[in-house]
Amino acid sequence: MPTGVSRTTPEPLVVGEWVDRVRNGDRRALAQAISAVEEDPAAAGDLLEAFAALAGGAMRIGITGAPGVGKSTLISTLISTIRTEERTVGVVAVDPSSPLTSGALLGDRIRLQDHVDDPGVYVRSVAGRGHLGGLSAAVPRIATVLEGAGFDILLVETIGVGQSEVEVMHHVDTTVVVVTPGWGDSVQTAKAGVLEIGDVYVVNKADLAGSASARRDLEVMLAMGPARSWKPPVLETVATKGVGIDELWRAVEAHQAHLRG
Numbered sequence: 067m068p069t070g071v072s073r074t075t076p077e078p079l080v081v082g083e084w085v086d087r088v089r090n091g092d093r094r095a096l097a098q099a100i101s102a103v104e105e106d107p108a109a110a111g112d113l114l115e116a117f118a119a120l121a122g123g124a125m126r127i128g129i130t131g132a133p134g135v136g137k138s139t140l141i142s143t144l145i146s147t148i149r150t151e152e153r154t155v156g157v158v159a160v161d162p163s164s165p166l167t168s169g170a171l172l173g174d175r176i177r178l179q180d181h182v183d184d185p186g187v188y189v190r191s192v193a194g195r196g197h198l199g200g201l202s203a204a205v206p207r208i209a210t211v212l213e214g215a216g217f218d219i220l221l222v223e224t225i226g227v228g229q230s231e232v233e234v235m236h237h238v239d240t241t242v243v244v245v246t247p248g249w250g251d252s253v254q255t256a257k258a259g260v261l262e263i264g265d266v267y268v269v270n271k272a273d274l275a276g277s278a279s280a281r282r283d284l285e286v287m288l289a290m291g292p293a294r295s296w297k298p299p300v301l302e303t304v305a306t307k308g309v310g311i312d313e314l315w316r317a318v319e320a321h322q323a324h325l326r327g
């Protein structure tokens with residue numbers, strides 16, 4: 067944080083300076099601002115308000131699915147596609163695994179490290195603390211800071227196994243639900259109500275057996291649901307090879323265009 071400034075009691079002037087630093091690309095100031103709104107939203111209220119006043123222009127995209135389906139790998143390849151269009155990307159990756167056994171977070175870092183030196187990309191992992199409600203509550207605040215910081219596109223990775231993770235999706239414009247071949251065998255996936263929340267469906271790991279039938283099953287189940295003005299497409303991807311990523315990005319953009327009417 068800026069020298070001599072208490073993170074929990076920012077003065078109005080100091081808040082302005084802090085926001086300026088973030089918008090001028092100061093990554094340390096950005097990391098500290100995110101920590102402030104994550105840890106103590108009441109005390110960091112002025113800061114959050116300042117970022118909120120600058121927010122509103124970003125595309126917010128949620129990527130949800132069970133652990134291990136390939137969300138982080140998909141995000142890493144999506145970032146490459148987005149960056150070819152010169153747009154900037156902020157990522158919030160929610161991972162409820164314990165910090166003591168943070169294999170998944172470490173995995174996320176490995177999968178996203180291609181982009182660490184890119185000034186147009188910022189990735190923040192949020193570890194779980196056992197209270198999923200509290201965890202998901204911080205995500206919209208972090209997203210507001212990233213949006214106010216000037217990122218064009220926000221990607222929010224969450225694990226779609228509990229109601230509070232599904233709640234996070236109310237704060238994004240487009241929800242991408244990721245499953246893998248054989249997803250229908252998973253009771254957890256069904257419980258999370260995936261058929262209601264997705265705007266775009268992805269069967270990732272399409273290099274594995276059963277991908278086409280998983281896609282057909284999803285299409286049949288979606289067709290049985292209530293008619294919607296937007297018909298969610300079902301795509302197949304191989305995130306590790308970049309297969310289907312351009313199609314995924316086009317589907318997300320088509321949904322965003324649909325929202326704009």
Ligand SMILES: Nc1nc2c(ncn2[C@@H]2O[C@H](COP(=O)(O)OP(=O)(O)O)[C@@H](O)[C@H]2O)c(=O)[nH]1
Pocket residue numbers: 131132133134135136137138139140170173174177270271272273274303304305306307
């Ligand atoms: N075979 C195959 N493996 C994949 C694919 N996408 C991701 N993986 C692997 O699946 C594992 C979990 O990926 P990760 O992105 O961390 O999943 P997340 O937990 O949903 O974020 C990793 O070992 C990836 O390399 C894919 O399309 N095909």
Ligand SMILES: [Mg+2]
Pocket residue numbers: 137138139159170174223
């Ligand atoms: Mg992940």
